[in-house]
Amino acid sequence: MLGARFENNGARFRVWAPNADEALVAYDNHSDRTTAFALTRNGEYFDGFVPDVAVGTRYKYIFVESGREIPRIDPAARDTTHSGLGDRDNGGFVVNPAFHWPPFRTPRFENLIIYQLHVGTFAGMNDHFAPRIQNGVANISFLESKLGYIMELGFNAIQLLPIQEFHRDRSWGYNPSFYYSVESAYGSPDEVRHFVAKAHEHGLAVFFDVVYNHVSDNDNPFWNWDIYQGPDDHGAYLFPPYRTDWGWGAAFHKQPVRDFFVENAFMLFEEYQIDGLRFDATRAIEWNRGPDNNGWKFLQELTWRIKEKFPEKYLIAEHLEDHDTIVRDAGMNATWFAAAHHEFQRAAQGEDPINKLKALLGKDFGYGHNYPHQWNLVKYCLGSHDDCGDDKGGDTLNKPGDWERHRYFVEFYGGRDNWFARAKARLGWALNVAAMGTPMMFMGLECHHWGYWHDTSDRYGDHRFNWAIAGDWQGMEMRRLVAAANAIRWTNPCLRSETLNIVHEDYTNNVLAFKRYVPGGNNCVLTVVNIGDKNFGNHSYGGRTGGQFGQWTQILCTQDATFGGWDGVGNAFYEPWTQGDGMIYINVPPWSVIMLRLL
Numbered sequence: 001m002l003g004a005r006f007e008n009n010g011a012r013f014r015v016w017a018p019n020a021d022e023a024l025v026a027y028d029n030h031s032d033r034t035t036a037f038a039l040t041r042n043g044e045y046f047d048g049f050v051p052d053v054a055v056g057t058r059y060k061y062i063f064v065e066s067g068r069e070i071p072r073i074d075p076a077a078r079d080t081t082h083s084g085l086g087d088r089d090n091g092g093f094v095v096n097p098a099f100h101w102p103p104f105r106t107p108r109f110e111n112l113i114i115y116q117l118h119v120g121t122f123a124g125m126n127d128h129f130a131p132r133i134q135n136g137v138a139n140i141s142f143l144e145s146k147l148g149y150i151m152e153l154g155f156n157a158i159q160l161l162p163i164q165e166f167h168r169d170r171s172w173g174y175n176p177s178f179y180y181s182v183e184s185a186y187g188s189p190d191e192v193r194h195f196v197a198k199a200h201e202h203g204l205a206v207f208f209d210v211v212y213n214h215v216s217d218n219d220n221p222f223w224n225w226d227i228y229q230g231p232d233d234h235g236a237y238l239f240p241p242y243r244t245d246w247g248w249g250a251a252f253h254k255q256p257v258r259d260f261f262v263e264n265a266f267m268l269f270e271e272y273q274i275d276g277l278r279f280d281a282t283r284a285i286e287w288n289r290g291p292d293n294n295g296w297k298f299l300q301e302l303t304w305r306i307k308e309k310f311p312e313k314y315l316i317a318e319h320l321e322d323h324d325t326i327v328r329d330a331g332m333n334a335t336w337f338a339a340a341h342h343e344f345q346r347a348a349q350g351e352d353p354i355n356k357l358k359a360l361l362g363k364d365f366g367y368g369h370n371y372p373h374q375w376n377l378v379k380y381c382l383g384s385h386d387d388c389g390d391d392k393g394g395d396t397l398n399k400p401g402d403w404e405r406h407r408y409f410v411e412f413y414g415g416r417d418n419w420f421a422r423a424k425a426r427l428g429w430a431l432n433v434a435a436m437g438t439p440m441m442f443m444g445l446e447c448h449h450w451g452y453w454h455d456t457s458d459r460y461g462d463h464r465f466n467w468a469i470a471g472d473w474q475g476m477e478m479r480r481l482v483a484a485a486n487a488i489r490w491t492n493p494c495l496r497s498e499t500l501n502i503v504h505e506d507y508t509n510n511v512l513a514f515k516r517y518v519p520g521g522n523n524c525v526l527t528v529v530n531i532g533d534k535n536f537g538n539h540s541y542g543g544r545t546g547g548q549f550g551q552w553t554q555i556l557c558t559q560d561a562t563f564g565g566w567d568g569v570g571n572a573f574y575e576p577w578t579q580g581d582g583m584i585y586i587n588v589p590p591w592s593v594i595m596l597r598l599l
Contacts, residue, residue: 003076104200154486213284276314303331447475503546
């Protein structure tokens, strides 16, 4: 493994430096070539054991080429002071990854319900951590007291936005500097390990988000790596012909570069005991073709090597637009399905609602895709961090009022004070839970957060997670709905099965129904969606059941009073039978999801 690995009486160092004549480790008072410890060349690598190096020792590498000494911070350091390359006091630290881990087993893939959050902004606004927040950034240890909140909502997995060391202290995290190091503003490696252990004790799996498609333009340790060839030198790690919209791509045609990222994934699994990884913008890796389509081959090698060592871990690609080749050929377990959000957003706006809903329910979507399993898709009808977050001061695309602006879902329909907006949000999450796919929710959606999310204040206010909103009456209505819907997915195996049949399509009234069942089993749920303004009372609406005869009982109505609707709107205390015409006659309120289980 690359980097500094602590052993009982010292540390073992290993670094890739193909262009250097010599490589040395400078630590503590060893600040130049004459006092540093010389490493031994091993092919393109240098390695060696340095005795009497304690945990917490700060170090740098010194590369020597033609007599020149070039100090560099280890890109595989397990911890750094911060990201700033221009700070003479910055460096890597020797870390002991030993930790007492509680017993925990990664959930089966079909059983995941994911809550996505940003570490730096999930605590510190209108909670008891506010006085301890520095520069608006929360320490990851502050989030431990929030784990019960996530668990009580019915989620069993947390997906963190990137926590690897990134440029500066405030960021979404997608500007990586040191891939092996924890973001210094979030805490130490041990604090991150403690958080993961606490999450596991709460029954929550933990996924990290990694950014292998580019490196940061700022605080980039790869620049001019191992020898200095001038201000325009990209260094051995980078591939100058390929640049993404966010930074330079890696030289995936080189095996040591591929090893760097694969070993980074190994390190995260081994030293932090996480349960999966989400790989950012994998299309940008695919397009990094190099001499021999190397980006795609890197993805194949990455997933093959991870699965060989960690077969139970969930590997998620952000492959947009999605295609089943990312699973079938590149080897990911799942991909984000952004169309679930965009299609639902348009359906809720009244744009061809039935066909839009049909497009997001299953695992083929009519797009010519054919995913092997329903858990190959991560769906987020109400939006991800990209959809809810605005890093342009509130004016994404510089088009105020544009439909494509990034906002929390309720903002598109009048805001959290608008009853219809809240009803559509409830409908969206219940649909997400009932459909095929792994459901995912971004923080704040469970309490109708206002406006948009961002990691700092702007001219429209502070957009961190607001714990006052989470506990007000509007927030509590949505939280009760989320918890109820998630519990229904847990107690009905058919909602995690590979079955989904659309059984009723009413284009006139904008009502759709689909059935999910356990083949050969005794669990069947019929979901009826009314994505329109019409109210059907007195058990007057007849919906087809797909040939499923028997008696039904309502297990969810998103318009019940406890969620923000009104009393008597659903089918409580009414257990209808399928009639001879193959129909079930029920109440269907406007902008609702009704879920009925076959008795």
